[in-house]
Amino acid sequence: MNHLNEEQLIELYYSHDGPEAARHLGECTQCARTYASLQADLADLKSIDPPPRDDSYGEHVWRAIAPRLPVYPARPKPWFRQPLGLGLCSAAACTLLVAAAFYAGRVWEHRQAPHTVAVRPAAPAPQRVVVVLLSDHLDRSERLLVQLKHANADDTGLASPLRDEARSLLVANRKCRQDAEHAGDPALTHALDHLNQLLSELANQPGGLNAAAIARLQNEMNTDGLLFEVRVLRSRIPNRQPGQNRRLDGGKA
Amino acid sequence: MGQSDQATIQAVLAGNKDAYAALVAQHSRSVFRVAYRITGNEADAEEVVQDAFMRGYRKLEGFEARSDFGTWIYRIAIHCALDRITRSAERNSRFVTDSDSEADAVQLPDRTPGPEQVLLSREIGAFRESAMHCLTPLERTAFMLRHMDDCSMEEIASALEIAPNAAKQAVYRAVQKLRQRLALLKVKT
Numbered sequence: 001m002n003h004l005n006e007e008q009l010i011e012l013y014y015s016h017d018g019p020e021a022a023r024h025l026g027e028c029t030q031c032a033r034t035y036a037s038l039q040a041d042l043a044d045l046k047s048i049d050p051p052p053r054d055d056s057y058g059e060h061v062w063r064a065i066a067p068r069l070p071v072y073p074a075r076p077k078p079w080f081r082q083p084l085g086l087g088l089c090s091a092a093a094c095t096l097l098v099a100a101a102f103y104a105g106r107v108w109e110h111r112q113a114p115h116t117v118a119v120r121p122a123a124p125a126p127q128r129v130v131v132v133l134l135s136d137h138l139d140r141s142e143r144l145l146v147q148l149k150h151a152n153a154d155d156t157g158l159a160s161p162l163r164d165e166a167r168s169l170l171v172a173n174r175k176c177r178q179d180a181e182h183a184g185d186p187a188l189t190h191a192l193d194h195l196n197q198l199l200s201e202l203a204n205q206p207g208g209l210n211a212a213a214i215a216r217l218q219n220e221m222n223t224d225g226l227l228f229e230v231r232v233l234r235s236r237i238p239n240r241q242p243g244q245n246r247r248l249d250g251g252k253a
Numbered sequence: 254m255g256q257s258d259q260a261t262i263q264a265v266l267a268g269n270k271d272a273y274a275a276l277v278a279q280h281s282r283s284v285f286r287v288a289y290r291i292t293g294n295e296a297d298a299e300e301v302v303q304d305a306f307m308r309g310y311r312k313l314e315g316f317e318a319r320s321d322f323g324t325w326i327y328r329i330a331i332h333c334a335l336d337r338i339t340r341s342a343e344r345n346s347r348f349v350t351d352s353d354s355e356a357d358a359v360q361l362p363d364r365t366p367g368p369e370q371v372l373l374s375r376e377i378g379a380f381r382e383s384a385m386h387c388l389t390p391l392e393r394t395a396f397m398l399r400h401m402d403d404c405s406m407e408e409i410a411s412a413l414e415i416a417p418n419a420a421k422q423a424v425y426r427a428v429q430k431l432r433q434r435l436a437l438l439k440v441k442t
Binding site for chain 2: 006007010011014038041042044045046050051053057058059061062064065066068069070071072073074
């Protein structure tokens with residue numbers, strides 16, 4: 001490594017950061033001597049100390065400059081700290097509070113509304129109507145099945161009323177089956193499906209409902225089993241008040 | 254910055270001029286030290302201290318709350334001192350010439366201790382101080398900040414509003430010039 005120049009030595013003196021230069025100083029007596037001379041010169045200059053000043057120096061300075069300093073004009077208070085601003089702020093805050101309370105009340109009322117409807121006495125009525133309709137339907141179906149069970153193959157006069165009653169019951173049966181499916185009652189749904197097949201056969205028998213057809217249906221459709229199912233289902237339905245079914249089904253019962 | 258400094262500044266800006274006295278009392282001695290080192294004489298340093306605090310007072314509205322008041326007024330003092338020695342550059346050059354003649358008087362062959370030796374030491378000190386006047390204002394200020402106040406090159410560059418490399422070069426030139434002057438003193442003594 002070449003000898004260090006003065007600038008490098010000065011940088012080393014102030015930064016104390018230069019491993020290569022420091023290593024060189026350890027090896028090169030000429031640079032080390034030059035560096036020692038630099039240190040001595042700069043150390044001499046450290047001795048230039050300012051004359052001391054006592055604790056009262058600040059007061060002395062202040063007394064000298066105070067007469068020449070203007071006074072800062074007092075800053076005007078922000079508008080919201082002035083009396084009028086305070087009033088406006090208060091009014092705005094009150095308005096906001098009232099609006100918030102009104103809105104909260106509306107929200108609360110809205111949330112409470114469904115609960116109010118749920119506890120109305122009239123609410124169970126549709127369910128009751130459905131129950132009554134099902135009960136009537138099962139009554140009529142039971143009577144139809146009893147008539148079919150005891151139908152005489154030679155009694156041709158019975159065929160036409162059975163077919164008419166079956167057609168009438170088909171619509172109600174579909175509605176009841178739909179309700180049963182919605183209500184999640186598989187036993188009722190299955191029974192009404194079975195009943196639906198029988199009613200369809202009775203209502204739409206090709207060539208009319210004759211003695212042979214009635215006999216076939218009694219055998220194939222297991223009307224006895226179906227009658228038993230209907231009776232069981234009827235027993236599950238709560239008792240209705242006398243005369244109510246007439247009001248609900250238009251007096252057909 | 255201390256909470257009290259910030260509160261004091263707010264009080265001054267709110268119209269309480271006397272509150273500024275507390276800031277002056279707290280920072281005036283450190284401002285004097287840097288002013289003296291840059292100007293090199295007591296009278297100029299006194300003027301710089303007053304000038305710095307007056308300038309600081311007038312700029313107080315622009316003072317940023319997150320800054321340190323001590324550092325802020327220190328920088329103002331550096332600028333005031335630099336301005337002052339720049340303005341009096343002609344007088345300083347005359348002072349250096351006078352000092353040369355003083356330096357010539359240092360040639361004392363007799364090294365016997367006593368009043369003469371004391372006088373010699375004083376005159377050597379005066380010579381060293383006068384050597385500072387061979388520097389340009391920028392070199393002198395940069396050197397003082399680096400050598401006396403241990404400021405980093407970045408701090409010097411920031412205070413003098415120059416590039417860091419320019420600050421470094423100013424310090425190097427100052428050291429070179431001072432060593433040349435001190436070499437003359439060694440030869441003469």
